Each structure stands twice: as C-alpha cells, then as structure tokens.
Amino acid sequence: MPTKPETPAPTGPVTSTDAVVEAHDLEVHFALQGSALARLLGRRGRTVKAIDGVNVALRRGEVLGLVGESGSGKTTLGRAILGLVPATAGSITYHGRDRGDVVVSELGSRDLRALRTSMQMVFQDPGAALNPGMTIEEAIGHPLVIHRKLKGAELRTRVCDALERVGLSPVERYLGKYPADLSGGQKQRAVIARAIILEPEVLIADEPVSMLDMSVRAKILQLMLDLKDQLDLSYVYITHDLASAKYICDRIAIMYLGRIVEIGPSDEIFANPRHPYTKALLKAIPEPDPDRMLPRDLPRGEIPDAAVPPLGCSFHPRCPVAVQECGWESRDLRTLLEEHWTRNPGATYDAERDMVGDLGKLDKPELSAHLGVTDSQGTLALLNRIRAENPDEPFWRGVAGIEDDGNGVRLEFHQPHDPALRPAGGVEVACVLYPDERENEKT
Amino acid sequence: MKSDDVVISARDLRVWYGTAGLPVRAVDGVSFEIRSGEILGLVGESGCGKSTLGRGLLGLLPDGAARDGELFFRERDMLRLKRREQHALRGRELGLIFQEPLTRLNPLMRISEHFSETLKTHHRGIGKDEIESRSLEALRVMGIPPTRFRAYPHEFSGGMRQRLMIALTLVLRPAFVVADEPTTALDVLVEAQIIRMLHDLRDTYETSLLLITHNLGIIAEACDRVAVMYAGRIVEIGDAHTVFRAPQHPYTRELLRSTISLSTTGLNYIEGAPPDLSDPPPGCRFHPRCPDAMQVCERRAPVPRVQPSGSRTECWAADHANGLVTLTEDERIPLAKEVIALADEA
C-alpha cells in the first residue's frame, strides 16, 4: 500500500529572474513491459518512478550538482531538462536569454531540436558519444551544419576556434583524426567542443570525468570551469563522486530514488550534512589519508527497486537513525531476519527457519506482517533474541505492536510518513528528523 | 593475520605481449614479495601494466603473451610448472576477482549450483553437507544471507553479485587472490561495504591479496603495503602509511596531488600521458613528465634503492636527496622540458 506523500509547500516563490531552467513538480515514470518471466510472476504493469516529484532551479552562472547512487534518477532528470525524455507530470521551463520563457515539457520535436542550440549535454562515455566514422572536424562541426547551415571556410573557422578553446591544439593535429586515435581525455575534450559550438547557455554534464584516469580528471574539470567563465555557461554536473562535486559545484542536490533529499550550497552540505543519507555518503568516501578509516556503521544494503519503493521515507531501510514514522513495513522484517542469520553461524538458520514460515509473504509492502506457522512461543522467543542482539536497531522503533495470534505472531507497524523537502538552516532536507519550519509558522 | 611466510615472490618478472611490431613490455622487470595474510595495493595510471602483472602472477595471460624472470608461489617455481599443474593451482590456491561479476555467473544456475560446481571441480569426492556448510560460511562472510542460497544470479543487485563472486573465490580458501578493480563499477556505499569486508578477510581466511585499483583512497583504507606502478615498473613500494605520508618518488607524489578528494582545494594534474610500452623512453621512464627530472634521468635508468623512510624507490632525485648517490654537477642540471601540449594526456 502506497504512502500518501506530503504535499510539498512551494519553497518560496521560485524567482524566475535568476533561474535559467527549472523543474516544477516533475515526474518521469517509465512503464515497464517486463520480460516474459516477469509477466509470469505477475509483475505486469509495473512503473519505475525514475523522477518522483522534483522541484529544482538551475540559477544563471552556477554549477548545480546532482549527486546520488546508481538508479537515483540523475541522468533521467538531466535528460528531462533537455526534453530528451518526456515528463509524465509537472513541467520544465527554460528562461532563455534571448528567446523568453519556453515550457520544454510541452514542445514538439521540431522546437525541441531548436532548443539544442541553448542547452547541450556531455555524456559519461566520450567513446560512445562520438561517431567512430566521423573525423573530429566533422563531428564538432556537425551541429553547425544542422542548426546553422554553415559550410566551407566559415565552418572550419568555427571548428578550429572550438578546438582551441578545449585545448586540442595545434588544431591541425586533430582535425583529421578519428575518435579511435584519441585518448580518453582528448575524446572528452572533443565532445565538449561539440557541445559548446552552438554557444549554448546550459550544459548538462553527465559524469563527464568518471571514465577518465585520475590524472586527467582534474584537467577536464578545470577546462569546464574555464569555459564556464569564458562563455557565461550554467552547468548541471551529474556525478556519484562527492569529492569532485565538492570542488566544482556552487550548490548540490543529493538524490535518492527519484527524489531530491537534500539541496543547498555546497559549502553547507559538506560542512554540515543534514540528511542521514548525505551523512552516510560523506563518511563512505575512501580518502587518501591513512589516518582516516571507514566507519563500521555503514548503511546496510543497496538502493532499493524503484518499481516498489519502500513505504514512508525511501531511505528508511538503510537509515541508522530512522524513527517510528519513517515507513517500517513487512519487507524490513525480512531484512531483519536475514541479517540475523547472516550474523550467526549456519546452525542458527537451520534451527530457526521453520519458526518463521514462508518469508515470501513478507515481500509485499504491508503495515501488518505475520510470522510463523504453529509455535507462536518459539517465534516470539526468536524475535526477542534478535532484539537482544542489537537493541538499538531502528526497526524496533517502527513496531507498534506484536501479538500472538495462536499460529504465529503478527507485527503491526506505525503509520508511515513520507517527508517532503523542508527548509532547515540554509539548506532544504527531506527527513522527519528536521521539523518542518513552515508548519510551525502555520500554527 | 600477517605472518612472515612469503606467499608470492617475484624477481625481475617480465611479461610482454607479442604484436606485429615491437613487443609491448607491459611488465618490465618487477620484484616484490607478498606475505601471508597481507594486502598489497597496486596503483598507477591506465596502461601501466597493473592488470598484466596481476594476471601474470596467476598465469592467466592471453595467447601471444610471455613471461620470464622468477616467480615463486610458496616454494613452487611458477614459471616452470606444467600447464596442467598451473591450472590445478588456480582456483584452489590462487584466485582472481575482477570487475564484472556477471560474466562469470551462469544465469541459468542457482547460487547453490555455482558453489557446488566450483567445490567439486577442485575437491573431488567432497560431500553434500560439506559443500553446503562451506558455501554458506563463505556467503556469510560476504554478508549474504543463507535464505538466498537457492536464488538465481539475476535476483541479486550489482553489489550482491560482486560479493557472490568474491564468496565463490573464497570458498576454496585460496592462499593468494588478485582483485582487479573489484569495486570500480559499484556505488560509494556498496564499495565501502566491500572494502571493509576485504579488509576483514584475513581474519577469517588468512588470504593474501593483491588489490589493483585506480583509487588511492581505497589503498589507504584497505592495504598494508602499496606498490606504485609506472610504465611496466614498480617505481615505489612500501608501507602504505609511509608512502602516503612521505612519498619518495615524484610519480607517487604527483599521483597523490592529482587525486581529487574531500580536502582538495586546488586542481592538480600530471602533464602528459604514460608512454607506449613497446618503446618506452630511455633512462627513467617518467623523466619526460617529471617535475624533478635532471640530466642523469634521461641518460641512465635509476635502480631500486631503499630510502631512509623504508620505501623502496627507483628515482635519482630521491637517491640524491637522501644522500644515497653522488651525482656530478652536470648530472644534476635540471632537464629542459620539451613542451608538452596541454591535451597530450591519457
């Protein structure tokens, strides 16, 4: 059963004056066809909520970071901003320097193509972004041929200019080369040259350095910063690498399962992370400092399946400080049992497995879960043992009641609460641990 | 835990790939030891020969590649073993963990079947109960619950599959494992979980590990010692703490400086790119990119010397600074740098 999301109050009037492009209540849902196997298992008609209610503005001249783990929706948000993937709800508005406001999410394909002259994307894999059959000159000049119908000397001048800007000089050395002749860093420079040749206002860079060698990453990031100043660009910088985001972003949005869970000025996010997910990410970065060790209390598990997200706050199953209303449910009970069996020697599992019955029953999100077959006392004792092993486990905060129902035990969970982004000391954060300042104003 | 028995010992080990033109000398005379229960990190830019060295140690090279020098696994002379003997060692005593776990997991086989097949191949006549108990133990160490034993690979997430692969390697209790960028494709939190597990492995299995990575943070986190590889040579090797605190080789120092970390306040990078290994530069291979290079660096190759810090380094500047060599005034003249074009990079 789905949790009713809090309706996010408008986060102040989005001042369209300093926003170049903004997303408003954006949703991008993908309907999954599913494999034959998935259909057999009755998983027909699932939707993945790749973007599930995002409000964000890219301000003129800034670098906005979208940071989060795989599957959190970073690329989808970037593509939606460019109109490369349709919004299923909400809107994207581009406030053009010289073309006025354009609602990207309502454009037809022809107008979308015209929008490419204003907003461009740089992809992670420079190898895949360049056509192996085109020379560098052809590849970089291509947008000018398509959008501006340039040719001959004028085209070449512009291409040479772009090559020089990205450091691929002397240009004669590169014009006739094919992508295969270039190193990873050089290819990414070529991709960037192609992206800036139409003099866009916005560049969306999707993991532009993550496939490059450590020793080149800094060079390409420096190039991006230089170009931003020279060409008055605004960037969306997509990455899962917090260290590079810290260095180049003015503001950072931390994403988790299709939502922004924390957003604010870079300095504040790093100096004073608020969301438990942000805190966890920061602690988990292996630093080249031999005196610093990874903490033992890393969040367990991985980012969950976006087609059946956790109830309440999506991060709650991994959150070390979750409280009663965070969305505890049947699937968390399964995780609890499995972790107990992983901690203990194999014999424990053999002795206890029959006390819980079919674990598959727990896989559907419910606020009420049944465990056991006949021996209620045994099942209860098992739960007590698990609790005694780790009394601070946040799971127990979500349990409203445990009841012996004659042929096992039934656990009831507290009502879940799905926290919307709310202001918290200079940043915005989606976590119940931060009281909604706006609600206080209302009362 | 770490003991004094040497598990792997390489002397002047070379690995090259025969190509149409000159052979590619991907590993060109390296010497080092790995002790029981020790984790040795191997870092260096792309194309410096890390994977070639890792696979060379296990005898897992493609056709057309060749090795020479000396390589001992415990008392066994690995370069003299017959193909069949080598094959028998792999898996049971020597293991490999690499980046893409899916290529090694059969989608049609349950996890239990993967374990059973692996164990039966290397231990003929092993009983059903022992297969199950050893498999479940390996899964447990890697944080995978016993309830998943009969699941199929596609039912696992990316991080779980990588842990499965590691468990499949460990179930044979190998004495030595090469892990080639085992977490590169994974998310930060999952990577951190796996690094923790690798770090704790020796408590359970006494396995020695060669951990290959681009990420210096991972080395600092998980390794006892670190070897820095450049253009087919180990240019610095030593205690991880010491090497990070006081890098002796200019390459190590520049690699550390160019790493973007949370404490980065300015962007640094190493000019140029590693050389073509079919025709590396004369003298010190790093000299065309080295900020400290002197005349001697271009003329003569530096030899490995143990520096006062305890690290072993191949560098004239380090030798000179630490008073290990006497160079003539001529030899000490800074090398005029050929201008490296901005985009001559990896």
Ligand SMILES: Nc1ncnc2c1ncn2[C@@H]1O[C@H](COP(=O)(O)OP(=O)(O)OP(=O)(O)O)[C@@H](O)[C@H]1O
């Ligand atoms: N075209 C598509 N069809 C169906 N599902 C999709 C599609 N594109 C993305 N998704 C799903 O949407 C979710 C978000 O994906 P997205 O690629 O935006 O994440 P990401 O944060 O960029 O991840 P990564 O770090 O791996 O690049 C994922 O669950 C993904 O599987």
Ligand SMILES: Nc1ncnc2c1ncn2[C@@H]1O[C@H](COP(=O)(O)OP(=O)(O)OP(=O)(O)O)[C@@H](O)[C@H]1O
């Ligand atoms: N099968 C092969 N045939 C020919 N040359 C090869 C082969 N495999 C690797 N090489 C070459 O050997 C050199 C070292 O490659 P290797 O893969 O060992 O480097 P690496 O340090 O692992 O790099 P990376 O960090 O990119 O994985 C490179 O110049 C590479 O092109």
Ligand code: SF4
């Ligand atoms: S030997 Fe010379 S060129 Fe090589 S690393 Fe040392 S100082 Fe630099």
Ligand SMILES: [Mg+2]
């Ligand atoms: Mg992505």
Ligand SMILES: [Mg+2]
């Ligand atoms: Mg490699």
